[in-house]
Amino acid sequence: MQPASPYNGGVGSVRFEVVAQCPVTGARAGLLHTPHGVVETPVFMPVGTQATVKGLTPRELAEDLDAKILLANTYHLYLRPGHETIRRLGGLHGFMHWDRAILTDSGGFQVFSLSSLRKVTDDGVLFRSHLDGDEHLFTPASTVDVQLALGSDILMALDECLEYPVSHETARQSVRRTVSWARAAFEHFRRQGETASSLFPIVQGSMFTDLRRECAARLVELEADGHAIGGLSVGEPRALSLEMVEAAVPLLPRDRPRYVMGVGLPEELAEYVARGVDMMDCVMPSRNARNGCLFTSRGRVVIKQARYKEDAAPVDDHCGCYTCRHFSRAYLRHLFLAGEILFATLATLHNLRRYLDIMRELRQAIILGAFPESARRLCALPGEGK
């Protein structure tokens, strides 16, 4: 068993330590101790959906980006190659050759966004695979089992993800179900006597602050090692996403990490950090990279544009990534237009570096007591680079 710690009274092995706090905003710098290393927070977690961050080797993730934690998708890995297969091959860490921390999501978001013919009951959710149409059942207990088979360091409890907008009544029913599923998940998780991982519940409640608060209050009773806020980035205005975070955060214990799922744009990261968020993930940097949209310290570069045809400058001359150290915008544009695989690699390396650099800058600013200035500068980034 993990020895009792001053930071953490939960059952799992993830411990959180706040090392500095912004005196003006809710921003804090912390250390997240996991069985696979210490993660400095606030942290952005690159998304490795199918046991790979698209386009990058684990060596590039560790050595170029110094990423300390990745997110992988329970839904995808459950369907292919199957969690039992991954368990037999050493869990996700062994399977994908990643010896740092891994967080897995609950599967809920993908069930509700990718699968068809789903049927939600109090027991769980019945759905058809987007790959072959086969029917599967996810329950609070089964998704814990899947994530334990994957060997995840941080697991998520099954939640119901709603589209936007929905009625207050629909959202209320859904919060009731998410809370009941979370209780079932924790009961099952604790029965396993698992000490090498932690389970986080997910605050839902659509875009209703009262429901967000109620959901958070109920979930805190579970005494989890950390808490997630989900159901955002589903089409709502950005101001509303932030409002939902603002509603939930004050109810979540200060000594546990707070994780907002599926956000955000580079210029939004500081907004969440300012509200006391410690962890984030998003496909944005990697997906946009593959689509030719590069994030820089001066805004976006849409690499296919003709003005970059003979541009010998790097994507971002303030960036120290492998791509910016060695390749011109002109070369990247050529790779993009030629449909070359190397474009995905170089662009993803750069965009993820940009996200991680922003988070490192914010963390440093918190520690130095200069978070508001840093945040203001980062939030004011233009949409399109020179």
Place this chain on the structure above:
Amino acid sequence: MQPASPYNGGVGSVRFEVVAQCPVTGARAGLLHTPHGVVETPVFMPVGTQATVKGLTPRELAEDLDAKILLANTYHLYLRPGHETIRRLGGLHGFMHWDRAILTDSGGFQVFSLSSLRKVTDDGVLFRSHLDGDEHLFTPASTVDVQLALGSDILMALDECLEYPVSHETARQSVRRTVSWARAAFEHFRRQGETASSLFPIVQGSMFTDLRRECAARLVELEADGHAIGGLSVGEPRALSLEMVEAAVPLLPRDRPRYVMGVGLPEELAEYVARGVDMMDCVMPSRNARNGCLFTSRGRVVIKQARYKEDAAPVDDHCGCYTCRHFSRAYLRHLFLAGEILFATLATLHNLRRYLDIMRELRQAIILGAFPESARRLCALPGEGK
């Protein structure tokens, strides 16, 4: 000007040195001195068609594979992004961040295989781009100019590539034209006073030994720094390809490198080396990699096969590549079935390593006087691995 050397009386800067010779076969080990480093021969050159070896960073090519020379395609780069663009961006070496040697082909093969509506005259070949249908003219002089703009270390003279089979008369006409184009190319090349690169002519002659011999004899008069044998791997039986090489090689000077274009399978490499060939290139290792066919020391592994689903072994337990050191067949199969970009990277890294390892093994065997045994073992590889 390059100082006169005992190895090389040509005009260019590439010098060749034979360091060992097999007493039984025609195999020899050499050193190819280029303006961008020394290349140990026999050598296999990875193909970087559009200024990138598909799926690999130049760092992986240099640090993982220790490739000393790459091939790039004149036709592709001429059309996109354009040779003048590449010249302005530091030539191919600067553009793609590769400071080792680069060989460019003549453009002939792609004009004859990819473009449409071509018209061949004694002046050159008029063709339509496979990208946008625009009309372009390649002449012996213009393709030299394109390759000089690319900053290639080794250029190829424009040649006419025939389909297979053709009549003796057609092949005879084509040899006449290829020789006349080569003369024009050398005249133009020498007028430029270029000292940082060498131009190789290409022996053609379809599958007729008399024409191959005649073509080789005529081209040797140009006193080039090296010679290529082209027009193979166009659908002919493998025995015939080897016969054409056997016909041409004895006519090519022993103190200059011999390059057979577009070959071959792993088990064929030793066959060419045995016949006195020093340089080869082929898309096979990289293209097959992307299609899930992996070459190993025990034969082929077709990674999608169900038997690899939970196979924890590396692709080849005798291989020291990044892929084999860290990833299982099961993981590679998963990446392949999931259509992940990382598969292309890991598979290409492995297949190219296999080709380069074979060439290093053959070179070592030549130096140690054990080439025939090595060659016999490598030529007897089964088609399908365990």
